[in-house]
Amino acid sequence: MARPADPNARAALVAAAREEFVRKGLKGARIEDITAACGLSKGAFYLHFASKEALFGELVEAFKAATERLRSERLEVMERFFAEHGPLEARDVTGCTERYERFVALQAEGDVRTLELMWAYRDVVAVLMSGSRGTEFESLAWWLVEQEVERVGEDFNRLQRTHACRPDVPAEVFGSLIVGTHVLLAQRMSRMERKPDLEAWARSLHLLIREGSLPKKKSSRRPTRARASSRTRSTSRSQP
Amino acid sequence: MARPADPNARAALVAAAREEFVRKGLKGARIEDITAACGLSKGAFYLHFASKEALFGELVEAFKAATERLRSERLEVMERFFAEHGPLEARDVTGCTERYERFVALQAEGDVRTLELMWAYRDVVAVLMSGSRGTEFESLAWWLVEQEVERVGEDFNRLQRTHACRPDVPAEVFGSLIVGTHVLLAQRMSRMERKPDLEAWARSLHLLIREGSLPKKKSSRRPTRARASSRTRSTSRSQP
DNA sequence: GCAATTACTGACTCGCGATTCAGAAACCCC
DNA sequence: GGGGTTTCTGAATCGCGAGTCAGTAATTGC
Secondary structure: OOOOOOOOHHHHHHHHHHHHHHHHHHHHOOHHHHHHHOOOOHHHHHHHOOOHHHHHHHHHHHHHHHHHHHHHHHHHHHHHHHHHHOOOOHHHHHHOOHHHHHHHHHHHHHHHHHHHHHHHOHHHHHHHHHOOOOOOOHHHHHHHHHHHHHHHHHHHHHHHHOOOOOOOOOHHHHHHHHHHHHHHHHHHHOOOOOOOOHHHHHHHHHHHHHHHOOOOOOOOOOOOOOOOOOOOOOOOOOOO | OOOOOOOOHHHHHHHHHHHHHHHHHHHHOOHHHHHHHOOOOHHHHHHHOOOHHHHHHHHHHHHHHHHHHHHHHHHHHHHHHHHHHOOOOHHHHHHOOHHHHHHHHHHHHHHHHHHHHHHHOHHHHHHHHHOOOOOOOHHHHHHHHHHHHHHHHHHHHHHHHOOOOOOOOOHHHHHHHHHHHHHHHHHHHOOOOOOOOHHHHHHHHHHHHHHHOOOOOOOOOOOOOOOOOOOOOOOOOOOO
16 A cells, blocks of 8 residues: 555655764664654655665755855854954953953854754764764765864964963864864764754853963953853853 | 785785775775785785674774773772772862862863873774674673763762762763763764874863752852863863 | 656666685695 | 695675566546
8 A cells, every 4th residue: 555654755854864874874774764764665765865875865955065164154143243353362351351252142152053963963963973984975075074173273373373262272273173172072073862952052161262262462351251051051062 | 926915015015904994894804905005916915804893803802802901900000099999079179189180180181181081092992893884893892881871970970979060960871971071082083084182082072061060059150170272281181 | 538747666687795615835844 | 846725716605675667456537
């Protein structure tokens, strides 16, 4: 019998495929298993997709588009900030001025959005990172990583140039730190049932990273924020 | 003709295999390509190894053994340190006492050794991380990662308990930060021709991370160290 | 009711790469 | 210089899973 199937077979296949991909990787996932999970036969798959890669390709396109949108938005936000407020100086940081607060808040918001994106596509990320060897998607993961390392590194560089950031650390090490952590967290997410408290993660990362990257002037205690525990939103981003 | 081959065919095969594995992943590497790179025929492979997995298994075993040796040595070093010097207090850190210096140096040395290990096995690490999906080695990578996250997290915890470390960051986030960075760096290494300055990397990471994890007491400038640039060895590790 | 349409089935084909194995080929020692 | 040993060759075999396609069943339109 054919009929008594899911009226929305295509969507069901996508969902089943995502699960199989996470479990087995792109190559390891077998079409028969995917269709079987929907109560369909192997052949039915080809009524909806040209191939396994085509299905994954759709997911990847969506992820790539979302990633690029977020990336350019974050770039634009930074541009606008510096256009409006001028460059951050060391005294902004040590004195914790209004604009510095603003800056930190912007970075914080951006980072949470990045983590949200990771969560939404955690399965795709996991497959791209470690389950796409030998496929057309193999290089994409590292391309995206490099791009992100660069973006973070450039933000960092900009602050270094105006002495708003310690000068004795190469930007690419800083970038690897941020991105490496995000990648590892995404891997963890792909094995989680429920969405973790991403804001808390971002907050913790910021506390660790930002304060470590303050210029070592008078090591002043900023008058400031961060006792960071129960408040829902408080922290910042990486660069400061 | 058989004879005029490399007198040490086995070693040559291992070397060629490592290259192919990095390039294509465990599954993607074809035995014919590996043997061809040594001027041998497909069949010759099976005179030296039972299978592709057996060859990789040997590499993995060596890596695992080295990793576990280093891990237990680092654990032991910490045990001994705390047995000899007692726990670190907040004032050790803010005052930058002798024992704190010692502690930092120990962690620094350990971290460099970890990076050295990564370098020596950078190909194996890269394959384990993203080229072993669907093989018997699939889970090993994350097992090792988890183990390392735990070790780092416990060191961090110990310092938190004695207030020698900020209390407002979960140890597992801290662990992910360190290990995620190491993993990303290992991936980069696997695509490098020459060995990078690992001590410089470790140094940079420490500067970023350690100072960010100081207890936020009087935010005192430690009298101290770190201008960190030309000196060959100066920094510390993660936890402090 | 029956022809056209849609949604699916599952046996079959096909290519790829691992693994086998019946021989060479080189070497060694007497 | 021949028997024995070691090392290697490459055609043949095998298994696996993607992709094909002729056929089947529910459904819809008339």
